[in-house]
Amino acid sequence: MNPTLLIILVVLGILMGAMTVAALLIWLERRLLALWQDRYGPNRVGPFGLVQVVADMVKIFFKEDWVPPFADKPVFIMAPAVIMITVLMSFAVIPFAPDLFVVDLNIGLLFFLGMSSLGAYSLVLAGWASNNKYSLIGGLRASAQMIAYEVFMGLSLMGVVMLSGSFSLRAIVEAQRDMWFVVPQFLGFVIFLIAGIAETHRLPFDIPEAESEIIAGFHSEYSGLKFGMFFVGEYLGVTLISAMTVTLFFGGWLGPEFLPPWAWFLLKTFVFICLFILLRAGLPRPRYDQLMAYGWKILLPLALLNILVTGAVVLAG
């Protein structure tokens, strides 16, 4: 087949797949949260409540998409687009199977880190453009939290880079054939997971959008499809961090022969998505200063220690 056509098909396939997963996450999150809270989630609308996704999407589409007159219009409209673009771009470098990826950048990991840094812009711009004190507070807290946790997100991955010798995600997966990197790099895995949860501002790090505190934080002025884009962008971020954790620490598509590689990838990503939802079900939200102190005073030194020890071991042996 024409290689350009193949690439376009793969791109469209991954795009549609990512959007489908984000839409299904609406249903999955509600059902799993309910499962862990001794109740049923939506179970009326279709078989097992699956048509609830359609009902939610119809609701979001038909809501009044109002731009406040006191808001900064171009920035206000652009902010949700920024997060969708950065998260979807990051999906381009992830290897779903040995031959199923959009592009194999030799700096794929760096690209992912750069895109997540750009994603912080959308929160800041949304909080600023809303021209509303609570959105501003939410945006400020979001930017401080995301910048803080991004620092050691990158540092915690340096151990993986040292062990595999490359920034390319395909090479990292290939280097895990003998042993998944979660075993030698357990500390790096824990730090990356915590930093990833903070990047997608999910519970317990969801101060920016704390539902019961500052109403909806940086997206309180958003309604209709723009809010829908933030919402879907958050679920896409969850999927992205799960996929990255699986690729970097749990062997990507590697697994015994009885399932095809992409099935192993999907299965492992699914487990991590469920872990994200379990975190939401089980943990309370820390206070903002406790959150920042935890980041700067505990996780950053641990990430640096991880690099030190890994570097020493790699150099020595």
Add this chain to the structure above:
Amino acid sequence: MISILRSLWLPFLHMFRKRVTIQYPDEKMVLPARWRGRIVLTRDPDGQERCVACYLCSAACPVDCIALQATEDEHGRRYPEFFRINFSRCIFCGYCEDACPTYSIQLIPDYEMAEYDRQNLVYEKEHLLVDGTGKHHDYNFYRIAGLSIGGKDKGKAEREDPPVDVKALMP
């Protein structure tokens, strides 16, 4: 850190427990007989309505949702000419049931009373009167009270002594 992992493990275990939701309307909750639901007017074991239109229930009602008018039939037995309860006001407290001397007005465990039009929530006597005796099966007020009405003279009630002629005790 251990406490965080414990906070995750315990909700995870909830996955293996039964869910506490009652799937209304497929399953309904089992209600005790004293549950204060819809108000009904009950009848005697003999089939006549128990209400004597004493106005005690409307006086006891905290939100004044009961309206009635007393009248007498040809045998001297009091009954309500109309009896109206406005269920959009009723708070289902049960004070009317406690105040009633004849066990006429009772609250039964029925709550499915939703209406589309607010006027349909005002129940008249024909909507409230039921054919049964409600929660108290044997009580007939007029058999016990000392009032003389058509069919029962003074002294003929249960456990009532016959009337004494006070003028006959004169020395």
